[in-house]
Amino acid sequence: MMDRFLQRFENWLDPFEDEGESREDARLNRTGHLEPLPDETNRFIWHFARQAKWPLLGLLITGGLTGGIEVVMFTGVGWLVDALGQSSPETLFTDHFWLVAGLAFITLVGRSLILFLASVLEEQVVSPSFYNRIRWQSYRRLMEQTYTFFQNDFAGRLAQKVQQVGQATGDFITTVLQTFWSFVTFIVLTVTILGAIDWRMAVVLAVWALGYVWIVRNLLPRIRENGRAAAEARSVVSGRVVDAFTNILSVKLFDSDRREDSFVKEGFQNLVDTTRRMTRALTEVRTAVAVLNGFMMTGVGAVALTGWQSGSVTTGGVATALGLVLRLNQMSGWMMFNINGLVRNYGTIQDAVATVTRVPTLVDDAEAQKLVGGRGEIRYEDVTFHYGKGAGIIQNLSLTIRPGEKVGLVGRSGAGKTTLVNLLLRLYDLEGGRILIDGQDIAKVTQASLRSAIGVVTQDTSLLHRSIRDNIAYGRPGSEDGDILSAAERASAEEFIPTLRDPKGREGYDAHVGERGIKLSGGQRQRIAIARVLLKDAPILVLDEATAALDSEVEAAIQDNLTKMMQGKTVIAIAHRLSTIAAMDRLIVLDKGRVVEEGTHAELAAAGGLYASLWARQSGGLLYADTDSDAEQGAAAAE
The missing domain is CATH 1.20.1560.10 (ABC transporter type 1, transmembrane domain)
Structure with missing residues (x-):
């Protein structure tokens, strides 16, 4: 009582x-x-x-x-x-x-x-x-x-x-x-x-x-x-x-x-x-x-x-x-x-x-509207960004990615590849120029609607200390179990998930993965992250070394599913291992924050420029090591 x-x-x-x-x-x-x-x-x-x-x-x-x-x-x-x-x-x-x-x-x-x-x-x-x-x-x-x-x-x-x-x-x-x-x-x-x-x-x-x-x-x-x-x-x-x-x-x-x-x-x-x-x-x-x-x-x-x-x-x-x-x-x-x-x-x-009480430095515009989904065209117009240093990263860069086009970003560490992706996600505000998605300035739309339209898989994947189910469904709350299981299968994760068991006795999709997903191997974390993006099914897809943590056999299995997932989507892929993006519609070669080459793999390999040099080193069995300083505040580690 x-x-x-x-x-x-x-x-x-x-x-x-x-x-x-x-x-x-x-x-x-x-x-x-x-x-x-x-x-x-x-x-x-x-x-x-x-x-x-x-x-x-x-x-x-x-x-x-x-x-x-x-x-x-x-x-x-x-x-x-x-x-x-x-x-x-x-x-x-x-x-x-x-x-x-x-x-x-x-x-x-x-x-x-x-x-x-x-x-x-x-x-x-x-x-x-x-x-x-x-x-x-x-x-x-x-x-x-x-x-x-x-x-x-x-x-x-x-x-x-x-x-x-x-x-x-x-x-x-x-x-x-x-x-x-x-x-x-x-x-x-x-x-x-x-x-x-x-x-x-x-x-x-x-x-x-x-x-x-x-x-x-x-x-x-x-x-x-x-x-x-x-x-x-x-x-x-x-x-x-x-x-x-x-x-x-x-x-x-x-x-x-x-x-x-x-x-x-x-x-x-x-x-x-x-x-x-x-x-x-x-x-x-x-x-x-x-x-x-x-x-x-x-x-x-x-x-x-x-x-x-x-x-x-x-x-x-x-x-x-x-x-x-x-x-x-x-x-x-x-x-x-x-x-x-x-x-x-x-x-x-x-x-x-x-x-x-610190006032956020990156906020939605007072009259920001939701991003209206459309074809998935991305335009960088005279974009300048230097992490506040005044120079050294992206300078007056213009680039158009057509709706449904699959584009690979190539370049040395620190060239600006991951920075371009982070700017598209509006993790930073531009210092000059603008970025448009289907004609809409991303600075004029809400951050939530912008990021809901983009699926991202990075090399350094960290998961939430929650269940496998919650992690896969994180980008699409309220998903049915059938959809979650389908995404896991398409990401070749259905093999190991049933074998998982946490210290509290939770098994399979109910097992918790530990802080930042530490209980899983790098490849397992990556497959869960890929399943999460597959389930989200956003019209724009960003792959930042998405398969770098996977062994060759699993990568080959997932690559087929990624290819299917990319159908009808605008894709931006970053990879140091050039063979993983050689089949893209177009490759954009960056150097010191500028576009220095673009074309198909065959065209660039024959042109004898920077891309050809990078390809020759890798196809010759050499590991490419760049000694340039990392001007992207740690972004190169993710690249």
């Missing part, structure tokens, strides 16, 4: 709602342009607080009531002590029935009800849904970043930022509204009540409060700065550890002298150093609070006792005063711990905000 009651509150907030998404996009469950999150820490916190204003207002109210009821209970003890002095055991309940009954009601019902409501708001509404909403919106903003953004950072570090910002922002807001506000309420009521008993007690508490504020203003900033540094150090450690685990085979094969341990240890050492700086500041704060509280308790106690001696303070007043200041001592130490947490969380938010 209690579970059903609590579940009603769990649906108050939608954990996946996004204010930065248009209502129409959300209603249709489609990808639209997301508004960036505020890049200033206070506005970032307020941005999310507004999204849960009613539950957070409830926390504010219950936080104040919690502090208030604490004061009432301690004050009630003083009233009860005076009542005991005024009545005999036989007449206590008769003389002070309403006092005793009221204190019992507050203790049994009032306090329990307030704490229950506070717990429901925090545990059922805010903690699961509100925290996740922050993480979800932060994750979506990161996913809108460019391909280069992810190339330049650790995946583990970015994941840590998403987790940290949700936890830290949620903790900061709930601590302010409940813990901090409860403490402030307790102080205000305590000063008021003790001031009514003896004004000197109020003076002592006022001086104590000023001292407490001084500590917060002057000593806690060090914790905030060190907390931010510690948060960054934790994310760096996470990134390095995940990087080592992700590339464990390379580490095992090449790191015989444990260099990876030293690299990760360096990150841990930085974390230890930043944590030590923060804990030194914490010790200073705790010591200062302990000394301040000692003076506060002694001062109030002295005033209470001297007042009792002079008759201006009753025995119950002494009990109230001592009870409140002892409780204030406990709360102040506990509150300073929470303020430390507030400051550290604020530093963590500051650190994460710099990452998750």
